[in-house]
Amino acid sequence: GDSVTQMEGPVTLSEEAFLTINCTYTATGYPSLFWYVQYPGEGLQLLLKATKADDKGSNKGFEATYRKETTSFHLEKGSVQVSDSAVYFCALSTGNQFYFGTGTSLTVIP
C-alpha cells in the first residue's frame, strides 16, 4: 500500500548548518507530496508541497523536489536557525487518503 518513510531522528545541528531530512515514498499513481512542521505545543502546519514530478516546493528557506525516479522528497535548508527546532513530517496524498511519516525531530543549537 501507499506509505511514506522518513529518516529517523532526532537530528541535532548547530545554527547555520545545512539540513537534509530524507523522505521516500511508495504509491500507486501520482501522489502529491507535502512537508509539515510541528512546533512545540502546536498543531501541524503545512511547510511546502509539490503536486507533480520535478516540482520544487519552497517556503521559509526550506526546499524539497519531487523526484519520481527515486521516489523521494527530501527536505533541505541551507542554513538552519534555532527557531527551526521542531518536528518535521513528510506526507503524501493520493487524493482520498493522506499518509504521514513518523516525523523527524530537529534541534538547532546556538
Place this chain on the structure above:
Amino acid sequence: DSGVTQTPKHLITATGQRVTLRCSPRSGDLSVYWYQQSLDQGLQFLIQYYNGEERAKGNILERFSAQQFPDLHSELNLSSLELGDSALYFCASSVGGSGYGYTFGSGTRLTVV
C-alpha cells in the same frame, strides 16, 4: 490561527469515563479528519467526514466514535477511557479530498488518570 478550532485544549479525566472533543473546520472546508498523536505511535489517522458523511476510517477503536453536523463542525467521542488513550488529538480540515493538503487545529491534549 489556522482557522481550525479545537476545544478544549486540555482535558484530564479518569479511566472509564467518556469525553467529547470538538472541532470547527476552516470556513469553506467540507472535510474533517481526526488524528491521534502519541509518543509511541506517531500520528494515527482515525476517521474522515465529508459534508456530514463518513468517508474513510483508519485505526479507530470501537470505543471511539465521531460525527459531523450540518454546520460542519465535528465531534469525536471517546468512551471507556483507558490510560493508553492519553494523547494529543488533532482535527484537520480540507476543501475536498486530501490532495489539497490539510489545515490542522492546535489539538486537544487528553490525559487519562
